[in-house]
Amino acid sequence: MSIPGTIYEAIGGQEAIDNIANNLYKHVAQEPKLMEIFPEDLNESARKQSLFLTQLFGGPQLYLEERGHPMLKRRHLEFEVTHERKVLWLKCMDKSLEESQIEEPYRSAIFQRLTMTAEHMVNTLD
Numbered sequence: 345m346s347i348p349g350t351i352y353e354a355i356g357g358q359e360a361i362d363n364i365a366n367n368l369y370k371h372v373a374q375e376p377k378l379m380e381i382f383p384e385d386l387n388e389s390a391r392k393q394s395l396f397l398t399q400l401f402g403g404p405q406l407y408l409e410e411r412g413h414p415m416l417k418r419r420h421l422e423f424e425v426t427h428e429r430k431v432l433w434l435k436c437m438d439k440s441l442e443e444s445q446i447e448e449p450y451r452s453a454i455f456q457r458l459t460m461t462a463e464h465m466v467n468t469l470d
């Protein structure tokens with residue numbers, strides 16, 4: 345069940361979240377510095393990201409059901425997440441939100457939340 349009044353509902357539910365995740369990885373694929381740590385086939389990455397974003401923004405707990413507790417910082421430890429890569433990841437997300445036609449105030453709310461999460465993921469000096 346998703347909860348009315350959530351960002352998830354307001355932006356258009358699962359379809360909107362899937363668009364955000366797919367557009368995100370379309371841009372990640374264009375960034376060599378990011379692709380040094382991402383797998384060549386990003387379909388699975390986009391799928392898992394969609395599960396996570398769904399629950400983060402108030403939709404059903406899809407990520408929890410399939411992957412368990414997110415523990416995202418821990419799941420990222422095996423990859424060198426530098427400040428430079430964080431900035432690139434956020435740039436990709438910014439473009440994705442625009443292309444996915446997420447409107448204000450949701451777009452800024454989503455981007456702010458993800459900026460905090462991305463900052464938390466940094467684990468390696470540039």
Ligand code: HEM
Nearest residue numbers: 381382389392393396411419423425429430433461462465
């Ligand atoms: C700061 C820059 C970031 C970098 C460089 C980065 C990099 C990566 C890499 C290399 C993977 C493993 C490949 C994959 O499964 O896709 C991954 C997985 C993942 N990332 Fe990130 N990430 C970043 C930020 C974030 C943020 C902000 C979120 C949450 C909004 C996030 C959510 C995820 C999720 C849900 C997975 C899949 C974990 C799993 O279930 O295995 N990442 N990330």
